[in-house]
């Protein structure tokens with residue numbers, strides 16, 4: 001495990017994983033909220049269309065971000081995040097496109113060079129997967145609901161099915177996401193976690209007054225090990241959008257609905 005590296009290019013700040021950066025054809029970035037063109041409260045690198053931010057600004061932001069991974073907005077395939085465990089394989093470059101037919105798509109996979117997979121985060125986990133042997137990648141959005149539905153394990157399995165991926169050849173990277181101190185919940189979250197993972201998650205949940213604190217990062221780490229990803233192929237960011245730097249991150253818990261959203265992009269260069 002290693003900590004993600006902060007990259008600064010003019011006013012653009014993003015994070016990369018040392019694990020993924022060793023593969024020259026793989027390009028990836030977990031973006032922060034800085035470096036775009038949107039005005040407050042979407043300042044400045046906002047990727048949300050269903051907001052008061054203009055479509056023109058958001059499109060510019062996609063272009064700025066895609067440029068970092070050596071591409072442009074016309075190659076971006078994006079999720080339609082609805083806390084599902086729906087996974088879609090992107091089999092060709094279809095231009096700037098949202099995948100799925102309104103049902104929600106929370107994970108994308110591809111082995112097509114030039115296709116940029118894009119997902120979003122504000123507190124939830126964005127997980128990037130890369131099979132360096134078969135040159136295939138994936139991006140997964142997982143909040144506690146997605147974690148309880150084991151969407152990441154299912155995405156790894158789908159990559160095995162479609163590309164012949166062996167988990168021991170795969171890198172898994174979890175971007176900035178909510179920490180256990182910030183994630184105060186009712187009984188529903190621990191109940192779902194126990195239902196899915198059994199007693200092994202008990203040590204990652206504790207009660208403080210009326211509320212539970214749930215350590216989603218460690219639960220995901222344990223889940224990745226159970227999916228046969230090797231410990232030294234896993235990076236999990238310590239950063240938390242909620243208690244972290246407000247100038248770098250929007251947080252759903254802290255900022256509510258009047259905010260932008262951060263993106264992550266991963267692509268295999270042509």
Ligand SMILES: [Zn+2]
Nearest residue numbers: 179182240243
């Ligand atoms: Zn926090």
